[in-house]
Amino acid sequence: MTQDLVATRADAQVDPAGDGAWSARAREVLVEAEARLDRRFGQTENPEKLIALRARAVDQLLRNAWVQCIANDSGLSLFAVGGYGRGELFPRSDIDVLVLGEPAAQAAHAEAIARLFAMLWDAGLAVSHAVRSLAQCAEAAAAEQTVMTALIEARPVVADSATRKALAGAIAPEVMWPAREFFQAKRAELQARHKRFGDTADNLEPDIKDGPGGLRDLHTLGWMSLRAFGVRDIEALVGLGHVGLDEAAALKRERIVLSRLRYGLHLVARRGEERLRFDHQKALAARLGYADDDGSLAVEKMMQGFYRSAAVIRRVSDRMLQRFEEQFDGSGEPLPVQAGFSLRNGYLNADDPAWPYGRMGDLFDLFAAWAVTPQARGLHSLTARAVAEYLDEMVPYTAVDQTTRDKFMRLMRAGDGAQTLARMGRLGVLGQWIPAFAQVSGRMQFDLFHAYTVDQHTLMVLRNIGQFAAGAADERFSIAHQVWPRLSQPELLLLAGLFHDIAKGRGGDHSELGAVDARAFCQAHGLDAHDTDLVAWLVEQHLRMSVTAQKQDITDPDVVHGFARLVGSRERLDYLYLLTCADIAGTSPKLWNAWKDRLLADLYFATRRALREGLEPPLPETARVAAARREVGAWLHEGGYSADQVAGLLARMPDEAFVRFRIEQLMWQAQALAEVGQGELLVRARPIQHGANALELLVHSPDRDGLFAAIVISLDRLGFAIHRARILDGPDDTVLDTFEVSPADSFADPDPQALVASLQRVLSAPLEGLRPVRRVVPRQLRHFRFAPRIDFPEAGESQCTLLNLVAPDRPGLLADVAEVVRDQNLRVHDARIATFGERGEDQFLLTDHQDRPLDETARQALREALQAALAPR
Numbered sequence: 001m002t003q004d005l006v007a008t009r010a011d012a013q014v015d016p017a018g019d020g021a022w023s024a025r026a027r028e029v030l031v032e033a034e035a036r037l038d039r040r041f042g043q044t045e046n047p048e049k050l051i052a053l054r055a056r057a058v059d060q061l062l063r064n065a066w067v068q069c070i071a072n073d074s075g076l077s078l079f080a081v082g083g084y085g086r087g088e089l090f091p092r093s094d095i096d097v098l099v100l101g102e103p104a105a106q107a108a109h110a111e112a113i114a115r116l117f118a119m120l121w122d123a124g125l126a127v128s129h130a131v132r133s134l135a136q137c138a139e140a141a142a143a144e145q146t147v148m149t150a151l152i153e154a155r156p157v158v159a160d161s162a163t164r165k166a167l168a169g170a171i172a173p174e175v176m177w178p179a180r181e182f183f184q185a186k187r188a189e190l191q192a193r194h195k196r197f198g199d200t201a202d203n204l205e206p207d208i209k210d211g212p213g214g215l216r217d218l219h220t221l222g223w224m225s226l227r228a229f230g231v232r233d234i235e236a237l238v239g240l241g242h243v244g245l246d247e248a249a250a251l252k253r254e255r256i257v258l259s260r261l262r263y264g265l266h267l268v269a270r271r272g273e274e275r276l277r278f279d280h281q282k283a284l285a286a287r288l289g290y291a292d293d294d295g296s297l298a299v300e301k302m303m304q305g306f307y308r309s310a311a312v313i314r315r316v317s318d319r320m321l322q323r324f325e326e327q328f329d330g331s332g333e334p335l336p337v338q339a340g341f342s343l344r345n346g347y348l349n350a351d352d353p354a355w356p357y358g359r360m361g362d363l364f365d366l367f368a369a370w371a372v373t374p375q376a377r378g379l380h381s382l383t384a385r386a387v388a389e390y391l392d393e394m395v396p397y398t399a400v401d402q403t404t405r406d407k408f409m410r411l412m413r414a415g416d417g418a419q420t421l422a423r424m425g426r427l428g429v430l431g432q433w434i435p436a437f438a439q440v441s442g443r444m445q446f447d448l449f450h451a452y453t454v455d456q457h458t459l460m461v462l463r464n465i466g467q468f469a470a471g472a473a474d475e476r477f478s479i480a481h482q483v484w485p486r487l488s489q490p491e492l493l494l495l496a497g498l499f500h501d502i503a504k505g506r507g508g509d510h511s512e513l514g515a516v517d518a519r520a521f522c523q524a525h526g527l528d529a530h531d532t533d534l535v536a537w538l539v540e541q542h543l544r545m546s547v548t549a550q551k552q553d554i555t556d557p558d559v560v561h562g563f564a565r566l567v568g569s570r571e572r573l574d575y576l577y578l579l580t581c582a583d584i585a586g587t588s589p590k591l592w593n594a595w596k597d598r599l600l601a602d603l604y605f606a607t608r609r610a611l612r613e614g615l616e617p618p619l620p621e622t623a624r625v626a627a628a629r630r631e632v633g634a635w636l637h638e639g640g641y642s643a644d645q646v647a648g649l650l651a652r653m654p655d656e657a658f659v660r661f662r663i664e665q666l667m668w669q670a671q672a673l674a675e676v677g678q679g680e681l682l683v684r685a686r687p688i689q690h691g692a693n694a695l696e697l698l699v700h701s702p703d704r705d706g707l708f709a710a711i712v713i714s715l716d717r718l719g720f721a722i723h724r725a726r727i728l729d730g731p732d733d734t735v736l737d738t739f740e741v742s743p744a745d746s747f748a749d750p751d752p753q754a755l756v757a758s759l760q761r762v763l764s765a766p767l768e769g770l771r772p773v774r775r776v777v778p779r780q781l782r783h784f785r786f787a788p789r790i791d792f793p794e795a796g797e798s799q800c801t802l803l804n805l806v807a808p809d810r811p812g813l814l815a816d817v818a819e820v821v822r823d824q825n826l827r828v829h830d831a832r833i834a835t836f837g838e839r840g841e842d843q844f845l846l847t848d849h850q851d852r853p854l855d856e857t858a859r860q861a862l863r864e865a866l867q868a869a870l871a872p873r
Contacts, residue, residue, distance in 0.1 A: 019068070019115065019118075019122075024123075026061055026123035027122075027123045030057070030061065030123060033054075037050050037054055037057075037091075038091070041263060041264065042287075047260045048088075050263065051090055051259065051263065054089040055080075055084060055087045055088060058084070058089055058095060058125065062078065062127075065119050065123075066158050069112050069113075069115050070109065070112050070116060070158075071109070071112070074112070075102060075104075076100065076101035076105055076109060077099070077159035077160070077163045078098070078099060078100075078156075078158040078159065079098040079100060079156055079157060079159060080096070080098075080154070081097065081151065081153060081154050082096035082150050082153070083096075084096055084155075085153040085154050085155045086155070087155065090262055090266050090272075091263060091266035091267055092266040092269075092270070092271050093266070093272055094128055095126060095127045095128065096128050097129045098129070098131075098132065099113055099130070099131040100133070100134070100159070100163065100167060103133055106131055134166055135170075137170055137171065138170040138171060138175070141170075141176060141177070142176045145189070148171060148177050149223050151167070152171065152223065152226055153223075154167060173227065177227070180329075182227045182228075183224050183227070183324055183325075183328060186220050186224055187321060190216075190220050190321075193210055193212075194212045197211045200212060200452075200456065201213040201310035201311070201314070202442075202452045202453045202456035203451070203452075204278070204444070204451055205276055206275065206307075208265065208276060208306070209274040212310065213309070213311060213312075213313040213314040214258065214310065214313075215255070215259070217317050218255055218313065218317075220317075221320055222234060225237055228324065234248055234251055234320075235248045237320075242323050242327070243323075246388070246389060247319070247385065250316055251313065251316055254312050255313075258306070258309055258313075261284070261288075261302075261306060265280060265284055267287065268280045268283045268287055276306065281302070281303065282299050285301070285302040286298065294507045295506060295507045296443075300443065300444055300445065303442075304442040304443050306442075307441075307442030307444065308442040311428075311441075311442065315384070315426075315427070318378070318381075318384070319381040319384050322347065322381040325345070326345060326381075330345075331345045332345050334349065334351070337369060338365075340352065340355070340369075341369040341373075343373070343375075345377075346375070346376065347376065347381070347383075348366070348370055348373055348376040348378070348380060349379075349383050350366060350380075350382075350383045350386065358390070359404075360394060360395065360433070361403065363429065364404070364407040364408055366379075366383070367420050367423060368407075368410070370420070370423065371411070371414050371415075371416050371419070384427070387427055387428075387429065388427075388428070391428050391429070394429070394433070395432075396432065396433060396434065397433055397434065397525070405525045406525075406526070408433070408525065409526070412494055412495065413489075415469065416469075417466075417491055417494050418462040418465050418466030418469065418494055421459070421494065421498060422459045422462055422463060422466075425437075425458070425459050431455075434521065439505065439506075440455050440501065440505065441453075441454075441455045442455065443504065443505055451588035451589065451591075452586075452587075454501050454502075454504050457586055457587060458500070460585075460586030461497045461579075461583055461586035462497050464586050465490075465493055465494060465497050465579075468483075468578055469484060476585065476592060476597065477581055478597050478598070479604070480581055483574050483577055483604075486570075487574060487575065487578070488571075492527075492531055492534055492535050492538075492575065493538075493578060493579060495518065495521070495522065496534075496535050496538035496542070496575065496579055497579060497582060497583075499515075499517055499539045500514060500538070500539050500542040500579065500583065502514050502517055503517060511539065511540050511541070512540060514539045515536040516536075517539075518535050519532055519536040522535050522536070534572065537572065538576060541576065542576075542579055542580070545576050545580040545603065546584060548563050548603060549599045549600050550596075550599065550834045553660075553832065554599070554603045557610075557618035557619075557624070558618065560603070560606045560618075561610050561618055569611070570608060570611055573604065573607055573608060577604045580600060581597075584600075594687075594688045594694035594742070595688060595740050595742060598688055598694075599724075602662070621659055624658070625655045628659075628663060628666065629658055632650065632667055633647075633650060635663075636670060641674070649670050649673050650670070652731065652732075653670065653673070653730065654728045654730045656728050656729075657669070657728055660726060661726075665696075668698075669698055669738075672684045673700060678732070679702055679732070679734070681699075681701045681702075681763055683697075683698070683699055683756045683759045683760045683763065684697070684698045684756060685698070685755045685756050688740060693742055694723075694741070694742040695720075695740070696738065696740055697715075697739040697759075698736075698737070698738055699735070699736075699739075699759070699763070700730070700734060700736050701735055701763065702735075703733050703734060703735045705822070705849060706822045707737075708818060708821070708827075711739070711759065712814055712815050712818040713772050713819065714758070714763075714770070715815075716773065716815035717773055717815075718749070718755065719744055719745030719747045719749075720741040720742065720744060721741060721742055721835075722739055722740070722741050723742065723833055724739065724740040724831075724833060725739050725830070725831035725832075725833060726738045727829050727830055727831060728829075729829065741755075745811075772812050773815075774812070786808060788806065788866065788870045789805070789806040790803070790804070790805055790866055791803075792854070792859050795845065795853075799847070799853060800829050800830075800853060801847065802846075803846055803862070804842075805817065805840070805844070805866065806839060806841050806842075807840050807842075807870050808839065808840070809839060813840050814833060814840075814842070817842070817844075817869070817870075819869070820862070820865045820869050821844070821862075823865065824858070824861060824862050825848065825849045826847065826848060827848070827849060827851065828844055829845040829847060830843075830844070830845040831843065831844050846862075
């Protein structure tokens with residue numbers, strides 16, 4: 001044996017007591033070492049020392065086990081690979097090793113190898129291993145870059161120098177995976193990995209290791225550096241000119257932040273968890289010493305730190321990848337595009353190395369040049385670094401001259417102002433120009449309603465506004481492309497979008513506080529009083545249209561007129577409508593749907609009509625009913641129906657229908673009623689919007705107790721979510737019920753005819769035995785439970801009792817509520833259904849079975865029954 005191999009065995013002795021005794025003692029040593037390191041985790045700011053010590057402790061156990069099982073002359077060697085090969089071992093990370101030996105040695109010692117790993121498993125070390133020869137290593141590495149990646153970090157645990165050199169030679173760049181080819185493969189792998197996470201780290205449950213801006217991005221840079229330049233640490237690239245001192249320091253700082261989070265997450269989760277799941281976020285925040293205050297929860301502070309670190313890693317990583325690319329492919333000849341700027345290898349670059357000369361105005365010139373250079377792949381790494389280096393010197397808009405502010409406003413008035421703001425946000429410029437924006441950078445909200453951090457949500461809103469500006473019809477927004485051309489100054493909408501959430505986390509009403517910020521900004525940038533008032537008003541009222549549409553009855557003329565009085569003008573309505581659409585769609589990918597699109601469009605048109613007709617009190621209900629009946633009757637006459645047929649059809653429809661539904665809906669309902677006889681069951685469905693899965697459902701039927709519950713339970717069983725319900729009593733003891741639904745489960749069939757057939761079968765049979773399906777509450781929803789809030793506010797002039805219910809959302813929630821209402825012998829006359837992330841906020845108009853309002857006894861019985869049904873499962 002060579003001297004260096006003997007040295008690794010110097011403190012290792014064969015245990016005469018046998019494998020079981022060795023494993024038992026090894027387990028005790030391991031538990032004690034882990035406990036000692038875990039205690040130190042709470043006392044140290046740098047977890048990297050702990051993961052190195054953990055790797056050294058495992059090294060020692062592996063060497064001892066190797067001596068116990070493998071003979072000195074076996075011809076076998078042991079290497080650590082993967083993260084363990086880098087000398088990093090988090091509390092529950094995989095321990096990957098390679099047993100290297102020629103096929104004859106492998107065969108001769110197969111039992112000894114099996115014994116080795118059995119002992120290690122018995123000791124509590126979950127070791128993953130591969131047994132290969134040099135030729136097998138070379139073959140596997142040549143075929144798969146992930147194997148190659150693991151092997152280039154191979155670290156000897158029990159191996160002599162000759163074996164180390166032989167392994168390194170078998171996978172050398174001269175033999176396989178030359179530096180350029182390896183770089184391209186790892187970059188493609190990184191891009192594909194980012195794509196799996198939506199190309200953003202700003203998710204509710206981000207992945208610390210594999211997500212964009214995570215530790216794996218740093219590992220990738222390290223692998224590229226090792227293959228291309230032979231250096232293991234990114235810091236070593238400083239001397240080679242591929243990374244600046246500031247960039248290396250930033251990566252080291254953020255690596256420590258992420259390592260600390262990952263170390264603590266493993267401890268809290270008690271397994272190798274890499275995602276910051278809701279299950280562990282609160283416990284981890286407490287373990288790391290964060291505390292709640294008036295402005296933020298502890299968990300929100302912790303997550304903000306993560307998002308900011310991930311953003312820095314992504315920015316520096318993008319610059320380094322570009323430099324590596326130029327190292328292999330060159331930068332080519334610069335192509336001038338604007339005064340002072342050119343394209344280098346397709347990237348926009350400032351020609352003068354001294355740029356931006358310490359002036360904000362010159363920085364804005366870059367964004368102006370970028371805006372008129374759509375072919376640019378992005379910023380050149382040197383220019384991006386110059387921006388990053390200038391960040392600390394940047395001053396806010398309050399500390400510059402009017403000329404510089406004017407440059408900013410010219411950027412906003414350009415055709416792609418939304419994209420320019422997004423670029424400024426990603427580069428950190430926006431937070432320097434507007435310090436309030438920096439405060440919400442990386443700020444998350446611990447709920448399921450907001451899928452992104454505040455700054456990322458703001459950029460999503462701006463992106464949606466930019467899509468409106470494209471002028472083309474977007475199937476997600478049915479009328480936005482019609483409203484957008486009416487805006488006389490689109491930049492005012494951009495400013496409202498920029499400021500609408502900027503005051504979140506300050507402890508007050510963010511709409512009011514944000515309006516103050518917006519007003520100050522507009523005044524400083526020279527906007528006149530009208531424009532300033534408009535932007536500030538939009539910020540202050542940015543939630544009003546959404547709340548009105550989703551929580552109030554927008555078929556009620558009084559509701560529409562109240563909203564119209566708030567808006568006051570067609571101009572404000574146009575701006576507010578577009579801001580509301582962009583805001584909702586930018587809150588969560590799942591939040592915007594065809595139902596919300598139509599709901600807001602209905603409120604928009606109703607308000608526009610009210611503004612056009614003047615803000616006098618609406619016509620009496622009798623006049624509105626008569627006018628709607630005449631219009632529908634005329635349409636039916638034109639369709640070939642006789643006067644008697646028209647009269648008969650209209651007589652089957654309740655007066656309230658002509659108040660609550662649009663004329664187009666009434667026409668569809670009347671035509672459907674013509675297909676069945678008086679008193680027969682009618683079920684019809686149609687798409688709410690072309691190309692969307694949302695459906696409008698119509699049920700006309702003889703009234704039966706439990707009918708509403710039967711419909712709701714059936715829709716839940718079929719996998720549909722109900723967004724809106726309208727329950728109307730018709731003549732001759734009939735009901736005319738409408739529902740707006742969309743598929744909520746993968747098994748839901750969005751075909752309208754399939755839904756009609758299923759409901760027809762259910763409603764044609766006895767209803768008494770129909771019960772909701774009991775479903776498992778999704779993991780995410782379990783972390784946002786709260787006691788249901790049940791109250792009975794005044795119902796105005798209605799002869800019904802109004803039930804307000806706010807409860808944790810879960811599958812089957814509405815079905816369970818409907819079952820309770822049925823079991824209490826109550827009737828539902830109207831229902832408004834709204835879901836906001838983890839919260840269901842529903843309203844019902846109820847009577848007893850004799851159509852009387854609920855007395856106090858009935859209310860208390862309903863309250864108790866709902867509390868029992870909605871108790872956590």
